[in-house]
Amino acid sequence: MKSYRDLIVWQKSVEMVTHVYKLINAFPEGEKFGLTSQIKRSSISISSNIAEGYGRNYTKDYSRFLNIARGSLFEMQTQFLIAQNLNFINENDLTTINDLSVEIEKMLNSLINKLNK
Structure with missing residues (x-):
């Protein structure tokens, strides 16, 4: 790669982030700095941490960033x-x-497992 x-x-x-932003546009205006903001941050964090981890020089760092991405995914699912x-x-x-987030979750789990072997 x-x-x-x-x-x-x-x-x-x-x-998924693109889809998330379209969904949260319909949230009440009063949620702009509440749940809407939290969902934006957690959803963006997923792809950002995948990219940042990829750019690290060490497999251990990459795995750590993928775990952070997975944690952000769980946050977003909860939100x-x-x-x-x-x-x-x-x-x-x-x-x-x-459905989309579970697919990403499985991919992250697989990638993390491969890196940790």
């Missing part, structure tokens, strides 16, 4: 569940984002 841009997990995470509980998004939107 020549670049982190070649990683499918990075590509999918960027795709969207809260958003759905507050009726900010519907069940279909939650299912769509969850």
Whole structure:
């Protein structure tokens, strides 16, 4: 691989951020600095940490950044569940984002396992 841009997990995470931003545009204006801000930060952190870890010189560092990305993914999943509980998004939107995030989760787990061998 020549670049982190070649990683499918990075590509999918960027795709997910785009989808996330479209979903949270419909959140109430009063959530701009609350849940909306938290979701933006956690979702962006996923692809950012994949890219940053790829750029590190050591496998151990790369694995650590992938674990941080996975933690941010779990944060985002939790935040969207809260958003759905507050009726900010519907069940279909939650299912769509969850399906994509679970796919990314599996890819991250696989990559982390390969690096740790």
